Amino acid sequence: MAVLAIDSSTPDLIVGLVNEVNNETLSERIIENCRDQNALLVPTTIELLEKSALAFSDISAIVVGIGPGPFTGLRVGMATAAAFGDALGIAVHGVCSLDAMAAQSTENAILVASDARRKEIYYATYRNGQRTSGPDVIKPEEVQPIHDVDLVSIPEQIHSRLSDDLRSRKHSQFKPLPKFLVACADLSATAQPLEPLYLRRPDAKEPPKKPLSAAIVRKEH
Numbered sequence: 759m760a761v762l763a764i765d766s767s768t769p770d771l772i773v774g775l776v777n778e779v780n781n782e783t784l785s786e787r788i789i790e791n792c793r794d795q796n797a798l799l800v801p802t803t804i805e806l807l808e809k810s811a812l813a814f815s816d817i818s819a820i821v822v823g824i825g826p827g828p829f830t831g832l833r834v835g836m837a838t839a840a841a842f843g844d845a846l847g848i849a850v851h852g853v854c855s856l857d858a859m860a861a862q863s864t865e866n867a868i869l870v871a872s873d874a875r876r877k878e879i880y881y882a883t884y885r886n887g888q889r890t891s892g893p894d895v896i897k898p899e900e901v902q903p904i905h906d907v908d909l910v911s912i913p914e915q916i917h918s919r920l921s922d923d924l925r926s927r928k929h930s931q932f933k934p935l936p937k938f939l940v941a942c943a944d945l946s947a948t949a950q951p952l953e954p955l956y957l958r959r960p961d962a963k964e965p966p967k968k969p970l971s972a973a974i975v976r977k978e979h
Contacts, residue, residue, distance in 0.1 A: 759818035760784055761808070761945070762803065762842065763936035765833030767827030767855040768872050771795045773802045774936025775810050778818050778945075783937045784810045786960040795834045803842075819848055821943045823855035823934050826880035826893045827872070832954050840952060853941035853942040855895050859932035861941055865908035869901075869924070870932065873913050880957060882924035883907070895957045 759779075761787075765772040774786030785806045789798060807813060822839035825832045836852070843850035859870045860882070870880035874895050882892030883904060898916050899909065903923035910917075910924050911932040 760812055760816055761819050761821055761940050762817050762839075762949060763801070763939040764803075764835045764839050765855055765934040765936075765939060766792075766799070766831045767823045767825045767934065769831075770933060771802070771835075772823075772934060772936065773799065773806060774939075775806050775812065775817075776937050776940045781941055783935075784812075786936045786958035788933065788935075789947070795831055795910045799834060799838050799929070809963045814842075814846060817842075817846060817848060819945050819949075820850045821939045821944075821945075822850060822952070823858060823939055824852040824952060825855055826874070826895065827855065827955070828875055829954075829956055832956065836952050836954055843870075848947075849946075850952065851943040851945065851949050852952045853939055854882075854889075854893060854955065855934040855939075856880065856882045857889060857942045858934035858938040861887070861888070861910055861938040862935070863909055863911070864934045865928070867907050868902075868909045868911060869904060869907050871898075871901075871910070871912040871916070873916060875958075879912065879916060881912075883895050884897055893955060893957065938963055 760775045761778050763774045769791045771789040771792035775784040820839050820843050839850050856870045867885045869883050871879040874880045878895050879898050880895050883890050898919035909928040911930045
């Protein structure tokens with residue numbers, strides 16, 4: 759049996775199938791800077807199943823990254839994962855996407871960040887595999903120096919905006935890969951309701967209410 763892992767919290771669309779027993783990747787696809795996650799997620803899942811000679815009935819559970827991430831992209835992955843789970847009658851487990859990135863490091867103390875747009879980042883810190891702060895959203899320039907951090911994982915285009923202290927540390931750029939999403943999930947536990955980590959209001963705002971015209975006001979009275 760396989761676990762389907764999905765993450766749409768970053769500009770990339772990440773989908774993969776992971777062996778339920780040994781947590782080895784069966785197949786995965788990363789579509790970088792994906793601009794149409796909604797249209798590509800289901801076909802990509804079908805493609806990976808065919809590549810692995812599996813059917814939807816071979817999926818035992820689903821793990822999905824719950825962010826933090828922008829509203830539009832994040833809800834695509836989570837809504838699709840929930841729909842798959844409902845249709846297949848299987849559990850859907852949500853995990854923090856930053857946790858899956860941090861799980862790839864062998865360093866003791868790390869800072870992990872992803873692009874939050876609006877010239878900001880989502881970030882969290884970890885020690886010995888455990889999250890010690892965050893997730894939170896902040897401008898890269900405002901992240902306070904953390905003197906015992908061994909490694910900083912952050913998108914290349916944002917790295918230069920960190921403080922001199924943080925730029926002097928080892929640098930990497932982890933992605934929330936399928937096998938690490940699954941590794942961060944407790945598949946033996948009862949799946950909890952999916953709660954997205956938006957950390958801020960969506961970019962789209964409701965238009966302000968227009969005042970009633972004088973004619974309508976007179977008519978109502």
